[in-house]
Amino acid sequence: MNRIFRGFRAILYKEFIVVGRDPMTLFFMFFPPLVQLLAFGFALDMDVKHLSTVVLDEDRTAHSRKLIESFVNTRTFRVTGEVGSVREMEELIRQGKAYVGLQIPPDFSRHLAAGRNAQIQVLIDGSSSSIASSALNTALNLAFRQSALTLLPQTGRRDLPVEVRPQILYNPAMRSPNFFVPGVIALVLQIATVFATAMSLVRERERGTLEQLLVSPLSRWGLMLGKLAPYLLIGMTMGAGVFGIMVWVFHVPIAGSLSALAVATFFYVFALLSLGLLISTRAQNQMQALQMTMVFMLPSVFFSGFIFPRETMPWIFQAIGALLPATYFIELNRAIVLRGAHFLEFWPTLLILAVMAAGLFVLCAARFRRKFA
Amino acid sequence: MPAETMIECERLTKRFGHFTAVDGVSFSVAKGSIFGFLGPNGSGKSTVIRMLCGLLEPSAGQARIAGFDVAREPDRIKNLIGYMSQKFSLYDELTVHENLIFYGRLYGLSGAELTKRHDELIALTHLEPYLTRRASVLSGGWRQRLAMACSLIHQPSVLFLDEPTAGIDPVARRELWDLLFEFSSRGMTLFVTTHYMDEAERCSHVGYIHMSKLVVCGDPDHLKQLPVVNPPGTKRLDVTCDHVTVGLQAVRHERGVHGATVFGQSMHLLVDAGLPEQFLRDKLAAVNIHQADIRPIAPSLEDVFVALTANNDGGGK
Incomplete structure (x- = not known):
């Protein structure tokens, strides 16, 4: 030794x-x-939160305002301003001043009330893929949930047929x-x-x-x-x-x-x-x-x-x-x-x-x- | 009765790729002698030392220290040898005291024995006032003393010194040699490389290496008697005069003058034994040198090496 x-x-x-x-x-x-x-x-920090979002609300009804509010409530989006046209919205995204643009067309609530297909447009800056996919998922999820909840009374059911109850182990707050x-x-x-x-x-x-x-x-x-x-x-x-x-x-x-x-x-x-x-x-x-x-x-x-x-x-x-x-x-x-x-x-x-x-x-x-x- | 052999080389050779740094060098060094190893830069001096210390593997040939082969039994010789490299490699962050203690421990010393050796070497090298100074702040002469003390802490039988006096002031140089003589008188074998001829003159034996080959090896007085240094029918003269370089040009190509070299304020000439002094005086007068002191001299070691190198180069062609 x-x-x-x-x-x-x-x-x-x-x-x-x-x-x-x-x-x-x-x-x-x-x-x-x-x-x-x-x-x-x-x-x-890869948590995608409070993405700056510009809104073009051409409907201007209680329905459209409620929709914007539910976007904000996901905490993924944060409304930083309103714009007057789609062009202005695209410009702001191109300049990097906003990640997301939300356009609600003039006939949104009318179509919704009439039971027709009501469309909204979401523009997302895809230059950062993790931000884009997170924003996209949140927006799609929101639309599906809104649609399901709207249709629910017509089916006579009180809640959604399938619900996921996720539980994140070891890092619950992600x-x-x-x-x-x-x-x-x-x-x-x-x-x-x-x-x-x-x-x-x-x-x-x-x-x-x-x-x-x-x-x-x-x-x-x-x-x-x-x-x-x-x-x-x-x-x-x-x-x-x-x-x-x-x-x-x-x-x-x-x-x-x-x-x-x-x-x-x-x-x-x-x-x-x-x-x-x-x-x-x-x-x-x-x-x-x-x-x-x-x-x-x-x-x-x-x-x-x-x-x-x-x-x-x-x-x-x-x-x-x-x-x-x-x-x-x-x-x-x-x-x-x-x-x-x-x-x-x-x-x-x-x-x-x-x-x-x-x-x-x-x-x-x-x-x-x-x-x- | 011949003295006991301490270092022995037999056709020691070192090749780096196609370059042969040391070419078939053979010599032996007796116990207790001071062996001066001379040669120009790049001639292979350090390579020989490094092979003898076990730092380099010989490409061919053998080297033995106290009878142990340096390549095959390196562990047997490590405790026998001390090595002081050109750079006086010390640990700058450590104090003088700590450097010594470290090297002592490296050789397995400890306790009272280590303290005793430490104190002895400090006394010998007069390093007492600097014990708590860091090595980084020591001047060249003191660094050299410390490096020497460190390489001696384990009481080696052979001490290798690779240009120990390079860059050292003359007083420190003189004192180092005094120390070397003292060690030698105690039976330690010293192997010293140097550029200085005056140092070579003080060695008991010298070897001269040129272009990787050992040109000559022996005791300085004996070398000066060699026929190649003193060709029959010639004599050596010292000519002291003003404008010695001008004078050198005037005489060096004359018939009867075989060699001319400047030594400070004079020149050393190797001339035909029968060459009259007046002949030289006339040649010098032709270049306006009217005062010259001419006297016969014995060859110096430098003359020996110059003659042998020229002879060697001539023989090779």
């Missing part, structure tokens, strides 16, 4: 001093992720932060930790101190573990910080066990730090290390299930996602934080993450050359 990790305690001693004496590195480890978390968390923040935490931890270890070994290479280490009896396991341990502590502290922000700033409660979350974070951070070390065994300078770190960033955003569900991706992207630690950490996060899942339900994912952490560590120590050529 002592032979394998020879020199570990010396490296640990030095790393703690170096990290502690270099406030800029600590600052750049902590500060940007914090800003990213807050920015991501607040900006990634708030975006609950969905996004656990994923954002995974990314924020990744940016800070991979970078930290990748830089720390490359800096020694650039300065020439690595050579000095290589002529000593220090073992590569001792070197790697000594490099990793201080950042593991920092990473866990950062993890506690970002989960704190999740609970107290974004009001996303942790439904499951805190210790399970801590264990998941431990393995995740360990895997990322090992990934950083793996990068540092290949990067010749800090610029290369930075670029290699970035290579892992984009797939982690797109293929980890952070924004887009992995199940619907082509197999190649699913496969890439399956190689990323972030994928498993996000899965664990959602299971523990949102669903309050039990250990028996998520242990396979945790095991994969643990194996990844151990595998990456072994790989970086194995690939690290004690010789330069």
